[in-house]
Amino acid sequence: MKALSRKTPALRALAMTAVAGLALAACATATPYQPAGFNGERGGYAEQRxxxxxxxxxFAGNSVTSxxxxxxxxxxxxxxLTVESGYDWFATVNRATDRDTRYVTTPDPFYSRYNSFYGPYWGPSWRYYRGGFWSPWDSWSNDFDTRQIDRYEANAEIIMGRGPKPAGDPNAFDAREVIQNLSSRVTRPPLR
Structure with missing residues (x-):
């Protein structure tokens, strides 16, 4: 019975972490294909003539948008935009994708400040542990997880034209063909 009571805090921490992870995963969705700022979303598309x-x-995405x-x-x-403006093709003059990277450090959810043998500890106390002494401030006792969070934003300057797209220009696209091929592959906003 004593062995089970020692494992209880670790099992509780594991269960809480699993529930928190599922809740967070349910909320985390890619930036939908919609105008920037629509429905309070930070990302989305924008254009300027x-x-x-x-x-x-x-187009700017959030941290879960690839x-x-x-x-x-x-x-x-x-x-x-090309079709709405009455043109047939567009070519990218300048095109770039920027990555914004930041690091978030959080306490490891499996590290517990509660030791089932000694009870909770606070302050500078020393304990005898497996043949040696340790303090709550030992390097192994402060365990943290660090995550890299990337956000991407792509921008381009485009020029539009009528008729067939210029042959041999790898930066030229048939607008209707792009719409046909890509419109089903982007993340749309949820229906309300």
Whole structure:
């Protein structure tokens, strides 16, 4: 019975971590394909007209939106904007994808400040442990997890044209073909 009571805090911590992880996973979804700032979302697409047939287009994702999704959304918005403006093709003049990386450090959920043999400990106390002495401030007792969080933003300056796209230009896209191929592959906002 005593062995079970020693494992109880660890099992409780494991169960709480699993529940918290499932709750967080349910909330974490990729940035939907919609205008920036729509429904309070930080990310999304935006455009600015530079000339009659030239725009700056961007798409920003959140921390769970992949680079591929961000770049695909940028191309889709460029194609939709081209068709909405009465053009047939677009070419990217400048195109870039930026990655914003930050690191978040949190206490390890499996590290417990409660030792079932000694009870809770606070302050500078020393304990005899497996043949040696340790303190709550020993290097192994302060265990942390560090996560890397990446956010991607893609932007492009596009020029639009009518008729068939320029042959041999790898930066030119048929707008209707892009819409046909990519519109089903982007994350759409949930229906309300």
């Amino acid at each position: 530079v000339e009659n047939n030239r725009y700056r287009v961007s 680079r591929e999704q961000v770049e695909m959304s940028l191309l889709l918005r460029s194609a939709e």
